[in-house]
Amino acid sequence: MTPSSQEITQWLVAWSNGDQAALDQLIPLVHEELRRLAKRYMRQERRRERHGVTLQTTALINEAYLRLIDARNVQWESRAHFFAIAARLMRRVLVDYARSRNFVKRGGAAQRVSLEDAAVFSASRDPDLVALDDALDALAKFDERKSRVVELRFFGGLSVEETAHVLEVAPETVLRDWRLAKSWLLHELDGRTGYDA
């Protein structure tokens, strides 16, 4: 049975108050969204191969985030807190998922090219979530706010305005933080994973 968005909200709040059982309720929900999205991708990928139609995934992703992080039942005063917990949850579950795939170093990237029929390892365009998670921890040590900007935007799927609301800063500050944080993280990931291939 699909839980209501009220239930999801309650679990998120419970988890942020230290209730680990709530996390057990939440993890399968994120995985269910992953499964659903993956299915849609594969269907679209087949269409792309046949007709050369490029994927349009923004709407799909927004829907999925909305199902997981629905702030409509949350009172305005608690929203910032709610978004922050939700982003943390997404980070935790998605990074764990990436780690559990037990990538043999370049495995994932290689499969990416599989559709192109090439004997290659390819540097995937997608960032390595596990390495990014580590780098964010390193960033937090000397610039906590930028690390949170990335957590909220990249993992939590929040807009610039929502992120600004959570952090109680101006949207322009979020944009500046985001830009520098991205450069720093990219530099850091280059150093850690090198070629990624």
Place this chain on the structure above:
Amino acid sequence: MTPERWQCVERLYHAALERDTDEQAAFLADACAGDEALRGQVESLLRCDARAENFIETPALEVAARLRAEEHAQSKQDRRRAAEMGDTAPGAGAGLASPGSGLLSTTPIFIGDYRLIRKLGEGGMGVVYEAEQQNPRRSVGLKIIRGGRLVDEYQVKLFQREAQALARLKHPGIAAIYEAGCADDGQHYFVMELVRGVPLLDYVKGRRLTGTQAPSNIRRRLELFLKICEAISYAHQRGVIHRDLKPANILVADESYKSGGQSLDGSSVSRVEVKVLDFGLARITDEDGAGASGLSHAGQVRGTLPYMSPEQVRGDPDQIDVRADVYALGVILYELLAERLPYDLEHVTTPQAGMRSQARNSLL
């Protein structure tokens, strides 16, 4: 990095970004007042700034969902492959490692002298594995040709003769072919150099040689293109035609990605290698009877329509010579510079494409 130091870096970073690119160096030299470490940090971040435009702009949920989709696809392929290899029934511990890893089982699977390590990809022509050659011991790419069992003896000879010609191509811009062979069960395969790189278009987009107005980007794209031309010219001089040139068959190996954090300074194109894959294989696979005419029995075009010359689309194999490759190069050059294909072929069926190519010809 101390928070105080970081504040300096941050202030200079944003101040530099407000200036034109060609003024940044002078500005930083002045502002850092001899603190070379500080200047180095800001400059390497500025270099990342250009590349970071699309970095983590895709939400993590989407990134993870793509991983999940690959896992699905991979486990499907593994099951199919396991069934093909005569392993146990699909699903029932099919002799393959966990889905998604792409790793094959601990029970070694050999094809000839080659032990399959894992699957790298699958496409129209066959399945590609990373494999380990036993003697000399080295990692190679091994491609099993689709439909190989249907080939008769005469075609096998042709196939092997061509492979020998290909094996003599030795050029840094061409992924070398080591051997062609036939497995015990009659499957044909190629052994080739294992290439580490990124498909051409992913490379130019990912490294953000985008913004085609910038002269330096155009120059670097053209330099890449020239390297491709050199490789193809070399092959043509030795009588080998590629026949299926397209960006996906061209990989870019960028050494400057490799060497860690310090690599950011001055990643010059001179360290960038281009590798053309699958040289001449189109001809060989045509010999297996599925598509010598360029059309398979299902009426579908073999090859990749946007890059096919008019004579290839018409499907007359006798007409195909080096000019087919030159045509494809033209399309690739167009795509490198304009970031789109010269012709909109999305909704065009094969007969229409044929007609269009004739129309194009009559204008010449």
